[in-house]
Amino acid sequence: MLLYLFLPLLSSSSILVTAAAGMGEAKVTMLIAYPTTLVFNSTYYLANHVPAVAAAWKPYGLTGYRALQSQYSPTEGAAGDPYAMIFEAEWPGMDAVNDMLTKTPAEEKQRFEEDEKRFTDRAPAVWFMGVGAQG
Numbered sequence: 001m002l003l004y005l006f007l008p009l010l011s012s013s014s015i016l017v018t019a020a021a022g023m024g025e026a027k028v029t030m031l032i033a034y035p036t037t038l039v040f041n042s043t044y045y046l047a048n049h050v051p052a053v054a055a056a057w058k059p060y061g062l063t064g065y066r067a068l069q070s071q072y073s074p075t076e077g078a079a080g081d082p083y084a085m086i087f088e089a090e091w092p093g094m095d096a097v098n099d100m101l102t103k104t105p106a107e108e109k110q111r112f113e114e115d116e117k118r119f120t121d122r123a124p125a126v127w128f129m130g131v132g133a134q135g
């Protein structure tokens with residue numbers, strides 16, 4: 001149950017409907033949150049997985065990203081933090097996300113699934129948010 005197993009769900013009609021409803025140009029943040037778990041290798045994740053994903057998504061319009069790390073050691077249970085790591089990926093809109101979801105080659109998805117097993121044993125939560133307000 002890794003990230004790319006979620007992506008076929010994300011490419012379902014609900015997202016396409018949202019884009020068709022005229023919200024395709026609204027900036028969207030994709031959040032990929034890895035639950036606190038005994039297995040999370042942030043060294044590997046930050047050095048290998050993040051750069052690979054960022055490079056793969058850039059051609060589809062990724063405009064920026066941040067990997068936010070729990071301030072408690074994930075390997076010690078993170079003392080109540082629900083997530084060990086939250087990856088924020090900025091997209092110009094859902095059209096770009098849909099492009100990424102539908103055009104990423106199967107072999108590449110497979111490669112990321114395999115890579116995910118190298119740093120965690122838990123499925124991340126994946127969702128999208130728009131900006132309500134900012135300062």
Ligand SMILES: *[C@@H]1O[C@H](CO)[C@@H](O)[C@H](O)[C@H]1NC(C)=O
Nearest residue numbers: 040041042043044045047048
């Ligand atoms: C975490 O990943 C780093 C970098 O690949 C590796 O050197 C280290 O041995 C890994 N740690 C564990 C506990 O697997």
